[in-house]
Amino acid sequence: MITVIGANKHYGDFKALDDVTLEIKPGSLTALLGPSGSGKSTLLRSIAGLEALDSGTVQIHGKDVTNVVPQKRDIGFVFQHYAAFKHMTVRDNVAFGLKIRKRPADEIKKKVDDLLEIVGLDGFQHRYPAQLSGGQRQRMALARALAVDPQVLLLDEPFGALDAKVRADLRAWLRRLHEEVHVTTVLVTHDQQEALDVADQIAVLNKGRIEQHGTPDEVYDRPANEFVMSFLGDVAKLNGHLVRPHDIRVGRNPKLSVAQTEGTAESAGITRATVIRVVYLGFEVRVELRNAATGELFTAQITRGDAGALQLQEGETVYARAVRIPALGV
Numbered sequence: 660m661i662t663v664i665g666a667n668k669h670y671g672d673f674k675a676l677d678d679v680t681l682e683i684k685p686g687s688l689t690a691l692l693g694p695s696g697s698g699k700s701t702l703l704r705s706i707a708g709l710e711a712l713d714s715g716t717v718q719i720h721g722k723d724v725t726n727v728v729p730q731k732r733d734i735g736f737v738f739q740h741y742a743a744f745k746h747m748t749v750r751d752n753v754a755f756g757l758k759i760r761k762r763p764a765d766e767i768k769k770k771v772d773d774l775l776e777i778v779g780l781d782g783f784q785h786r787y788p789a790q791l792s793g794g795q796r797q798r799m800a801l802a803r804a805l806a807v808d809p810q811v812l813l814l815d816e817p818f819g820a821l822d823a824k825v826r827a828d829l830r831a832w833l834r835r836l837h838e839e840v841h842v843t844t845v846l847v848t849h850d851q852q853e854a855l856d857v858a859d860q861i862a863v864l865n866k867g868r869i870e871q872h873g874t875p876d877e878v879y880d881r882p883a884n885e886f887v888m889s890f891l892g893d894v895a896k897l898n899g900h901l902v903r904p905h906d907i908r909v910g911r912n913p914k915l916s917v918a919q920t921e922g923t924a925e926s927a928g929i930t931r932a933t934v935i936r937v938v939y940l941g942f943e944v945r946v947e948l949r950n951a952a953t954g955e956l957f958t959a960q961i962t963r964g965d966a967g968a969l970q971l972q973e974g975e976t977v978y979a980r981a982v983r984i985p986a987l988g989v
Contacts, residue, residue, distance in 0.1 A: 660685040660843040661706060661811060666715035668701055675701040677867035688837045688844045690854035693864035694890070699847045700815055702864070706845065707813050708732050720810055734811045735804030743788040749775070749799055750784040756807040774802040777839060779832070794825040805840060812844040830856050851891055855879065863887050883988050895957035898928050902981040907959035909946060911969065913978045934975045937966065946971060948979060
């Protein structure tokens with residue numbers, strides 16, 4: 660559905676996009692994930708036609724749209740801070756794109772009613788944006804973007820200004836919405852959990868380049884390099900290896916940190932460590948540790964059940980080992 664080939668974009672000496680090539684499958688929900696300044700929003704805006712590339716091409720549905728104005732690219736766009744028409748009701752905001760396209764009134768009414776039901780705003784037709792919560796305004800924004808039946812829906816951190824609970828609710832809602840409408844969707848986010856939760860494809864960007872593109876499982880379980888691994892969740896350095904904190908087993912002596920079938924403490928790479936802090940995080944417990952040999956700090960995540968059994972205290976000596984070390988680039 661969307662193909663970007665050799666995209667380059669500079670702002671003065673800053674290289675926002677560095678020879679980016681990306682193919683986005685029809686009907687997919689693809690997340691562009693990366694830190695601030697990685698190029699993800701520039702790439703999205705280039706697809707939308709809101710930024711002109713220095714070189715490279717953008718194709719939508721097999722058509723070269725590199726030099727086509729945004730209005731003729733058949734896209735819907737939702738920004739983080741959605742600028743609704745404050746003097747218009749929810750119904751009129753959603754209907755706006757249809758009205759300027761001079762669609763018949765009965766078609767507009769049916770389309771708007773259907774969309775408001777889909778996005779969970781049925782019954783809010785006559786309210787004004789100021790009478791909606793932040794989450795409701797973003798759902799109205801998505802309904803408005805979908806009203807004109809775009810080939811592509813582009814979302815630039817649409818939930819970034821909302822609190823954590825509302826973001827989590829809207830992530831689940833967006834996934835259900837996508838399964839219902841099947842429009843090719845590209846989501847920009849710097850939130851790793853959001854990308855893993857919502858997307859079926861993730862492109863990880865860094866310094867204007869795509870480090871890895873694949874399914875959530877692929878980029879999480881088989882990261883291309885240390886940057887991807889570090890950005891797709893917490894990591895700890897143990898015996899020179901990057902590992903996930905939840906892949907570290909902790910015990911009170913070397914034997915307790917090794918299952919009987921996994922060999923001896925020496926062969927399993929046991930690390931003696933000192934407990935610095937124990938933090939209870941809902942159903943998980945974070946144990947902050949210091950490597951006794953090197954002085955390096957690292958973190959393990961264990962279950963509340965294990966924490967209750969171990970009864971760890973600050974200053975105690977424990978033994979840790981990695982039960983899984985990802986093979987980078989495999």
